[in-house]
Amino acid sequence: MPLTPNQLADYLAFAEELADASADVIRPYFRSQLDVTDKGGQVFDPVTVADKAGEQVMRALIRERHPTHGILGEEDGALTGSSPLTWVLDPIDGTRAFITGLPLWGTLIALNDGHRPVLGVMNQPFTGERYIGTGAGAWCNGARLRTRSCASLSSAVLMATTPDMFQTPEQRAAFAALASRARLTRYGGDCYAYCMLASGFVDAIVEASLQPYDIQALIPIIEGAGGVVTAWDGSSAQNGGAVVACGDRRLHAQLVEQLRHAT
Amino acid sequence: MPLTPNQLADYLAFAEELADASADVIRPYFRSQLDVTDKGGQVFDPVTVADKAGEQVMRALIRERHPTHGILGEEDGALTGSSPLTWVLDPIDGTRAFITGLPLWGTLIALNDGHRPVLGVMNQPFTGERYIGTGAGAWCNGARLRTRSCASLSSAVLMATTPDMFQTPEQRAAFAALASRARLTRYGGDCYAYCMLASGFVDAIVEASLQPYDIQALIPIIEGAGGVVTAWDGSSAQNGGAVVACGDRRLHAQLVEQLRHAT
Numbered sequence: 001m002p003l004t005p006n007q008l009a010d011y012l013a014f015a016e017e018l019a020d021a022s023a024d025v026i027r028p029y030f031r032s033q034l035d036v037t038d039k040g041g042q043v044f045d046p047v048t049v050a051d052k053a054g055e056q057v058m059r060a061l062i063r064e065r066h067p068t069h070g071i072l073g074e075e076d077g078a079l080t081g082s083s084p085l086t087w088v089l090d091p092i093d094g095t096r097a098f099i100t101g102l103p104l105w106g107t108l109i110a111l112n113d114g115h116r117p118v119l120g121v122m123n124q125p126f127t128g129e130r131y132i133g134t135g136a137g138a139w140c141n142g143a144r145l146r147t148r149s150c151a152s153l154s155s156a157v158l159m160a161t162t163p164d165m166f167q168t169p170e171q172r173a174a175f176a177a178l179a180s181r182a183r184l185t186r187y188g189g190d191c192y193a194y195c196m197l198a199s200g201f202v203d204a205i206v207e208a209s210l211q212p213y214d215i216q217a218l219i220p221i222i223e224g225a226g227g228v229v230t231a232w233d234g235s236s237a238q239n240g241g242a243v244v245a246c247g248d249r250r251l252h253a254q255l256v257e258q259l260r261h262a263t
Numbered sequence: 264m265p266l267t268p269n270q271l272a273d274y275l276a277f278a279e280e281l282a283d284a285s286a287d288v289i290r291p292y293f294r295s296q297l298d299v300t301d302k303g304g305q306v307f308d309p310v311t312v313a314d315k316a317g318e319q320v321m322r323a324l325i326r327e328r329h330p331t332h333g334i335l336g337e338e339d340g341a342l343t344g345s346s347p348l349t350w351v352l353d354p355i356d357g358t359r360a361f362i363t364g365l366p367l368w369g370t371l372i373a374l375n376d377g378h379r380p381v382l383g384v385m386n387q388p389f390t391g392e393r394y395i396g397t398g399a400g401a402w403c404n405g406a407r408l409r410t411r412s413c414a415s416l417s418s419a420v421l422m423a424t425t426p427d428m429f430q431t432p433e434q435r436a437a438f439a440a441l442a443s444r445a446r447l448t449r450y451g452g453d454c455y456a457y458c459m460l461a462s463g464f465v466d467a468i469v470e471a472s473l474q475p476y477d478i479q480a481l482i483p484i485i486e487g488a489g490g491v492v493t494a495w496d497g498s499s500a501q502n503g504g505a506v507v508a509c510g511d512r513r514l515h516a517q518l519v520e521q522l523r524h525a526t
Contacts, residue, residue, distance in 0.1 A: 031464065096449045100420055100456070101464035103366060103390060127366060127390060157363055162450055163426060186359045187425055188451020193363075201294065201364035 003118060008134060011085075012119050014065065015109045019123035019130060021061055022054040022091055022107045027125040029053075031101050048098065051075055054091030054107060062087050072112075074213050084114030090213040093122075094161075094190030103127050104192040110216035116238055120217035122191050131195045133221030138198050145225040147247030148200035156203035156251060158182035159193045165209045171242065174232075174262035175206055178255065194218040194245060198225035203247050204255060208232075210240035218245075228252045232259035266381060271397060274348075275382050277328065278372045282386035282393060284324055285317040285354055285370045290388040292316075294364050311361065314338055317354030317370060325350050335375075337476050347377030353476040356385075357424075357453030366390050367455040373479035379501055383480035385454050394458045396484030401461050408488040410510030411463035419466035419514060421445035422456045428472045434505065437495075437525035438469055441518065457481040457508060461488035466510050467518060471495075473503035481508075491515045495522035 003011070029050035055075040062071055070081035073089040087109065092098050094105030103126040110117040122131040131140045138145040150156050158179060166172040179185040182204070189196070189205075191214075196202045198221050215229070215237050222229045222245055229237045229245035234256045237243045242263050246252035266274070292313035318338040325334055333344035336352040350372065355361050357368030366389040373380040385394040394403045401408040413419050421442060429435040442448040445467070452459070452468075454477075459465045461484050478492070478500050485492045485508055492500045492508035497519045500506045505526050509515035 031462065096447060099447075099464065100422065100449050100452075101459040101462055102449075102452065102455065104451075159363065162448075164448075184359060184362075185425075185427070186363050186365075186451065188367075188449065189363075189365065192365065196364040199294065199364055201362065 003113060008119060011111050012132065012134065015111065015119060015121045016130070016132070018058045018061055018087075018109050019107060019121050021057045023123055023125035025057050026050045026054045026091060026107065030098065030126055048092065048095065050098070051092045051095065055089055058087075058089050058091065058109070072213060074211070086112045086114070088112055088117065088213050088216040090217070093214055094192065097188070097190055097192075102188070104188065104190055106191040106195075108191055108213060108217035110213075110220070112216060112238070116236065117216040117219045120220040122195050122217055122221060124192065129195075131198065131221050133198070133224035135220045135223045138221045138224030140195070140199065145198045145221070146200055147198060147222070147225045147227040148203070150203040150246075150248045151250045153178060153181050153204070153251065153254060154183060156182050157201070158185045158204045158206065159189050159197075159202050160185075160187060160205065160207050161190050161193070162187055165207055167209055168262075170262040171208050174259050178204075178206060178258065191218060194222060197227060197245055197247055198222050200247065204251060205243075205245040206255065206259070208242040210243050212238060212240045215240050215243055230256065232256065232263045234260060266376060271382060274374050275395065275397065278374065278382060278384045279393070279395070281321045281324055281350075281372050282370060282384050284320045286386055286388040288320050289313040289317040289354060289370065293361065293389055311355065311358065313361070314355045314358065318352055321350075321352055321354065321372070335476060337474070349375045349377070351375055351380065351476050351479040353480070356477055357455065360451070360453055365451070367451065367453055369454040369458075371454055371476065371480035373476075373483070375479060375501070379499065380479040380482045383483040385458050385480055385484060387455065392458075394461065394484050396461070396487035398483045398486045401484045401487030403458070403462065408461045408484070409463055410461060410485070410488050410490040411466070413466040413509075413511045414513045416441065416444050416467070416514065416517060417446060419445050420464070421448045421467045421469065422452050422460075422465050423448075423450060423468065423470050424453050424456070425450055428470055430472055431525075433525040434471050437522050441467075441469060441521065454481060457485060457492075460490060460508055460510055461485050463510065467514060468506075468508040469518065469522070471505040473506050475501060475503045478503055478506055493519065495519065495526040497523060
């Protein structure tokens with residue numbers, strides 16, 4: 001059963017409380033010297049004290065106020081609830097940006113109704129920007145967001161966090177082919193880049209190797225601003241993996257056509 | 264003849280006036296929809312209305328207050344002065360960041376005494392950060408900056424604006440070799456990354472294809488914070504080209520050893 005407008009408004013207000021609470025604990029660690037540990041595995045994946053503290057404070061608030069809800073977090077994994085509603089949390093998306101001092105990381109908070117993310121928040125405490133989306137609308141600090149029109153790759157501004165995120169030769173070749181034809185390609189951005197797409201300054205983001213908590217909060221923001229975000233094969237992006245986001249549906253259709261075979 | 268401390272202080276105050284004046288004209292264009300034109304040539308090089316307007320207002324102030332000084336600007340080229348002092352200006356370093364909405368661009372202002380840049384300012388109006396350096400010291404909004412120690416590449420955070428900035432096979436191979444051995448590599452950043460190095464959050468920046476106005480303002484900031492920045496062969500970085508900046512002299516010596524043959 002879909003959420004009523006009142007329920008959605010209540011949960012959005014609660015998501016903003018989570019953003020406030022996590023910002024209070026994360027913000028003091030930004031641009032302080034951190035202990036960075038390696039989770040292990042081949043890819044360097046920094047985990048900061050702030051990341052863990054941010055998730056803890058959000059989990060505690062959810063358990064206190066919505067004890068039946070599930071939680072899927074980057075740091076502490078999944079807690080299944082008796083409700084179909086699940087909060088999907090990434091306290092610091094863009095840990096590399098965070099540890100290099102760049103204000104492009106964000107706290108990602110999504111509410112998934114069991115079928116899809118129905119609201120999303122990207123909070124950037126250093127710049128004081130809070131992006132929120134409900135699928136039907138998206139805003140930054142109260143200002144309505146709208147993607148811009150861009151019908152073809154040759155006039156598109158394309159972004160990806162790093163060319164190193166593509167893991168197979170097919171993925172690398174597919175991205176390189178797009179980058180060579182785009183008007184401009186820019187690296188670095190993490191969640192912030194998706195918010196720039198929602199704001200109408202970026203036309204396409206093509207990434208891979210994402211986790212569900214990396215993308216779920218951004219889906220209602222992009223869709224609420226008039227954009228579209230899916231997996232490379234056109235299916236739902238909510239499980240992460242290889243993702244393509246566009247501000248204009250015409251461009252998205254073209255990119256999926258070129259990416260679907262490289263998933 | 265070197266500048267006296269009083270002269271340096273006066274010119275630093277004037278550089279801050281230039282930063283204020285350029286910010287007033289550039290800031291309203293950030294995150295507005297811009298006309299982007301192509302300067303021509305093979306590399307896409309966006310020029311915005313803001314870039315031109317920012318340089319005009321700085322040039323006018325310099326001609327009014329220091330009519331004997333030279334000016335080297337990104338947009339309007341070189342004006343030779345009767346004084347050995349030259350102002351080196353890049354109104355928007357990081358035009359790709361600017362047009363994608365990312366707050367990583369900056370206004371770069373350097374004063375060159377005929378031998379080297381003796382003061383530098385990097386001004387970021389959206390985040391409200393102003394980095395200044397005199398070679399003997401560096402500050403952000405009044406707080407003293409110091410690079411951090413990092414003696415070896417395997418523990419270093421390495422940055423470059425984009426892997427596409429390396430133009431020869433030798434340069435690309437040299438950068439890839441460093442990136443494969445660094446603890447972490449992050450793309451995107453432009454002038455902002457150099458200020459994060461001065462702030463002690465980044466250990467090395469290795470770039471190529473820079474113009475003199477891309478790097479001169481950053482030299483006194485990095486040196487004032489205890490770091491070192493040179494060309495890949497260890498000579499002065501003030502002419503741009505291929506540049507390596509490190510927070511720790513030991514790391515810099517190692518990188519120059521590996522980069523000098525790829526210049």
